Amino acid sequence: MARRPANGLTQADLMLRHWREAVPNDRLAHLVKDATRGLHRSLQGRLARHNVAFGHWVFLRILWVKDGVTQRELSEDAGLMEPTTFSALTAMEKLGYIERRKLPHSRKNMYVFLTPAGRALKKKLVPIAEEVNEIAVRGVDPADVATTRRTLLAMIENIASDEAEAAALAGPRKPRAKKDADFKEPDEPAPHREVAE
Template sequence: MTNETSTDFRNDETSAQEERLARLIRLAARAFNRSLQLRLTTEGVTFGQWIFLRILWLEDGLSQRELSERANLTEPTAHTALLRMVEQGLITRENVAGNKRRQHAFLTPRGNELREKLEPLAVEANDIAVQGLSTDELRILRRSLNVIIANLERDEAEAAARGIRIPPTRTATSV
């Protein structure tokens, strides 16, 4: 496996300016995830579980479908993570409102208590990531990333309006 981050483009101003934004953002996201995962491991939580815990801390009792949509993950991925979270005693899954098919995830006391431990770890990873950036640079970065996200979401919505959708991973074919 090659290590894409081993290239020296970060130390060469000209190369850094020519590097594709998509690649830089992907590498930054991967580095963020790995930094946070290193910290979450101390509490026995995976990055995937962290995503669902954050959502449930804000709104407990969501269905698997609602969780997968909010996390931008497939339902099978959510299902696997939620089963593991039940095994670890972080959530319970219950039928609500007489619906025997749809189960909702509810935090256990242990799942709720983890918030106090895990959120500071995420803050620490974020603080490390932005070391060396001024307040103005950080404000511009946040604004720029929000514009990029909005542009790409609009592009996807426009494609969907034309009937073009991203196929599920299991049905996608190689080109």
């Protein structure tokens, strides 16, 4: 197949080229990944015009619904790890979209509040997200989109339960965490698990 060293290729061009060719069965993961990258790029480009970083979007969306939550809770709702949340919030605070405050009843928890500026973003940003999604599924049978949704959810659940299983098999061990040389032989099926949930 002729490969043209055409320059000026965009990310999207590269992806398309890449997917138009034979797609063996084990490429589903790559398809999913490329779709993620495409959606990411598309939303990111639009958000950037409003001085909003892609990584902030998810937190704004949560805060538009429930304001004044802890970072911890924000992390859980966003499905991200705490350091990720932390750095996003730090940046968002600098940008003036949120405010982080400790409340009198706890000196441990950090509560996050939208500023008026952060709240005002909602009107502009929500349509953007809707537009991106509309573009993405344009011309696709809604039933197929629903099927895709179901399938993706099933995949997420499958992977999660596989991880849970693997964790259980690895045994409720001491907190060792060195991923040094390759030693990890889950041959020992953990006699009795007092796995407290």
